[in-house]
Amino acid sequence: MNDQAQTQAESREPLLRVVNLQKRYSRGRGWRRSRLLIEPLRGIDLQVHAGASLALIGASGSGKSTLARCLAGIERPDCGEVWISGRQSGYSENAHASGPIYMIFQDCGLSTNPRFTAAEIVSEPLLISNWGTTRERLHRAIGLMTTLGLQADAANRRAGEFSGGQRRRLALARALVLEPRILILDEALAGLDLSTQAQMANLLLEIQRARALTYLWISHDLTLVARLASDIAVMDQGRIVESAPVREWFAGPRSPQGQSLLQAAGAWRSRPAS
Amino acid sequence: MQKKLKFALLGLVLIHLAVLGARFFAPYDPAEQHRDFAFAPPMLLHWVDAQGHLHLRPFVYALVYHSESSAAGPYEDDRSRALPLRFFVESTTTHGNSQSAASGEPQRTNHLRLFGVDSPGEIFLFGTDDYGRDQLSRLLYGGQVSLFAGLFAAVLSLGLGILLGSVSGFYGSWPDAVIMRGAEIFMALPWIYLLFAVRAFLPLHVGAQESFFLLVGVIGLTGWARPSRLVRGVVLSAKHREYVLAARSFGASNFYLLRRHILPETYGVVLTQAALLIPQYVLAEVTFSFLGLGVSEPAPSWGNMLAELQKLYVLESYWWMFAAGLVLVPVFLLYHMVADAVQQAQL
Numbered sequence: 124m125n126d127q128a129q130t131q132a133e134s135r136e137p138l139l140r141v142v143n144l145q146k147r148y149s150r151g152r153g154w155r156r157s158r159l160l161i162e163p164l165r166g167i168d169l170q171v172h173a174g175a176s177l178a179l180i181g182a183s184g185s186g187k188s189t190l191a192r193c194l195a196g197i198e199r200p201d202c203g204e205v206w207i208s209g210r211q212s213g214y215s216e217n218a219h220a221s222g223p224i225y226m227i228f229q230d231c232g233l234s235t236n237p238r239f240t241a242a243e244i245v246s247e248p249l250l251i252s253n254w255g256t257t258r259e260r261l262h263r264a265i266g267l268m269t270t271l272g273l274q275a276d277a278a279n280r281r282a283g284e285f286s287g288g289q290r291r292r293l294a295l296a297r298a299l300v301l302e303p304r305i306l307i308l309d310e311a312l313a314g315l316d317l318s319t320q321a322q323m324a325n326l327l328l329e330i331q332r333a334r335a336l337t338y339l340w341i342s343h344d345l346t347l348v349a350r351l352a353s354d355i356a357v358m359d360q361g362r363i364v365e366s367a368p369v370r371e372w373f374a375g376p377r378s379p380q381g382q383s384l385l386q387a388a389g390a391w392r393s394r395p396a397s
Numbered sequence: 398m399q400k401k402l403k404f405a406l407l408g409l410v411l412i413h414l415a416v417l418g419a420r421f422f423a424p425y426d427p428a429e430q431h432r433d434f435a436f437a438p439p440m441l442l443h444w445v446d447a448q449g450h451l452h453l454r455p456f457v458y459a460l461v462y463h464s465e466s467s468a469a470g471p472y473e474d475d476r477s478r479a480l481p482l483r484f485f486v487e488s489t490t491t492h493g494n495s496q497s498a499a500s501g502e503p504q505r506t507n508h509l510r511l512f513g514v515d516s517p518g519e520i521f522l523f524g525t526d527d528y529g530r531d532q533l534s535r536l537l538y539g540g541q542v543s544l545f546a547g548l549f550a551a552v553l554s555l556g557l558g559i560l561l562g563s564v565s566g567f568y569g570s571w572p573d574a575v576i577m578r579g580a581e582i583f584m585a586l587p588w589i590y591l592l593f594a595v596r597a598f599l600p601l602h603v604g605a606q607e608s609f610f611l612l613v614g615v616i617g618l619t620g621w622a623r624p625s626r627l628v629r630g631v632v633l634s635a636k637h638r639e640y641v642l643a644a645r646s647f648g649a650s651n652f653y654l655l656r657r658h659i660l661p662e663t664y665g666v667v668l669t670q671a672a673l674l675i676p677q678y679v680l681a682e683v684t685f686s687f688l689g690l691g692v693s694e695p696a697p698s699w700g701n702m703l704a705e706l707q708k709l710y711v712l713e714s715y716w717w718m719f720a721a722g723l724v725l726v727p728v729f730l731l732y733h734m735v736a737d738a739v740q741q742a743q744l
Contacts, residue, residue, distance in 0.1 A: 192642075195646040196645070196646050196648070197642050197645055197646045225646060225647070226643075226646055228639050228642070228643060234639040234640050234642075234643045235640055235643075236638075236640040236658055238661060247644060247647065248647040248648075251644065251647045251648055251649045251650075251653060252647070252648060294643075297643070301647070
């Protein structure tokens with residue numbers, strides 16, 4: 124009875140709820156800190172339901188990546204609240220504060236330490252959270268690597284020896300190894316050739332279905348967004364100006380920023396090939 | 398590993414082993430005096446005797462002293478007395494000279510030495526100094542002081558440099574400001590005068606061990622500034638790498654980030670610095686002991702062996718007294734080869 128009530132409450136409560144998140148960067152030390160330079164987040168309100176796939180789009184510098192970093196716990200927001208399935212999470216330097224949100228970075232070549240072997244990279248989150256013994260960690264890392272289509276014998280190769288697509292799989296395996304509920308994909312498919320991109324996209328969709336994951340896409344590529352996302356939120360100058368289900372948005376964006384984004388993409392595609 | 402690095406490291410290891418094993422390799426105790434053989438020139442090893450017979454076992458000729466000095470000096474080989482070289486000899490050492498023995502029985506110890514000659518007879522392959530002490534033995538024992546003072550001082554200043562540099566680079570903000578201003582003060586400090594000042598506070602005679610640790614302490618503690626600035630630079634660039642951010646997003650502690658991701662980036666710089674600092678600090682010890690601020694007689698160090706050369710007649714007449722200066726050359730070259738090879742390996 125109680126259980127049922129709770130599940131009901133959970134289904135009404137969004138998995139991720141962000142209230143008035145703000146972040147600003149200032150220059151100077153001590154008493155000069157008041158000098159304001161940029162304000163990438165000026166109050167973000169956002170709700171993502173479990174199993175959804177939200178795409179954050181917007182022009183460069185609109186604050187998408189900063190939002191992602193604040194949610195993943197890499198940066199501390201100046202103000203605002205982040206609720207994950209009804210529980211508030213706060214930033215702290217050491218604690219596993221971001222909770223079950225992990226992020227895949229723009230450039231996977233840079234986000235994996237070239238000194239580490241593949242197995243070390245994938246099992247690093249387990250090591251950090253003191254999960255299991257060395258053997259158990261290795262076993263789990265290799266298991267995940269094989270499900271993501273990396274050979275088990277690749278475990279002892281160093282990160283620098285992998286191709287771009289393989290490195291993305293490594294980064295994905297690392298993000299999945301602690302079984303997160305939300306995965307932030309910051310331009311996760313950018314810079315790959317088309318066939319690899321398609322492979323990765325299919326892999327991500329497969330994983331989402333298999334593990335009931337919620338995705339937060341950050342992308343410039345509206346074609347991919349149209350294929351992969353269920354909802355769209357348009358960001359501009361540190362605010363979310365519009366959010367809508369993906370079909371509705373592509374039929375006609377309401378905000379001028381959204382319109383110009385769609386127009387730009389359309390203009391690009393309808394440009395005659397020369 | 399490159400050939401060059403292997404060669405240089407092998408050379409350094411051999412030199413350090415020889416110095417550490419001075420008790421075995423040196424034919425005499427460093428303080429043992431042979432008053433009849435002051436400033437004896439280096440003896441030559443012979444295989445062929447005066448009659449033209451070949452000997453399988455090398456030998457030296459005993460020295461005889463002429464009161465009237467000839468062009469070749471006051472000593473001459475006694476061709477009739479060949480002293481064959483004996484290996485693995487059991488030798489008895491009298492600690493302290495005959496003067497101090499007046500206070501009681503001189504201490505005697507027996508131990509194995511690599512080579513020696515049958516008594517009566519002496520072997521001075523690198524000559525002797527004004528008390529008739531064997532230069533080769535003093536060189537080996539003195540290396541224990543000079544080489545290891547450099548090594549320990551470098552370990553001390555690098556340890557301090559890594560600690561302060563990584564704190565400074567990683568935490569930034571006010572610790573960075575405080576540590577870096579401190580480093581600037583230490584870089585501006587004329588440390589030779591600092592040592593003069595520290596030495597002036599201490600009593601006139603300080604034991605060999607105390608002065609060794611004093612030297613290591615002063616050289617090591619004043620030298621941290623440069624390595625700490627280099628480490629800070631590397632840490633500063635490493636801490637914004639994406640894999641460090643990724644590890645942080647998995648909840649890694651600062652200690653974990655430093656240990657697993659950031660400090661490994663500094664190893665190259667630290668190794669190069671070590672290979673450059675050690676010879677520099679060896680030279681510093683030599684300089685201090687040369688000036689009489691370091692390890693004092695009768696304990697030998699390469700610096701106080703060179704101090705004999707402050708006397709003009711020694712400088713002019715007894716070329717073998719430069720031995721301590723000459724051994725510095727290969728040591729320096731080998732360390733600089735290591736530094737060079739390490740730097741090349743990083744590129």
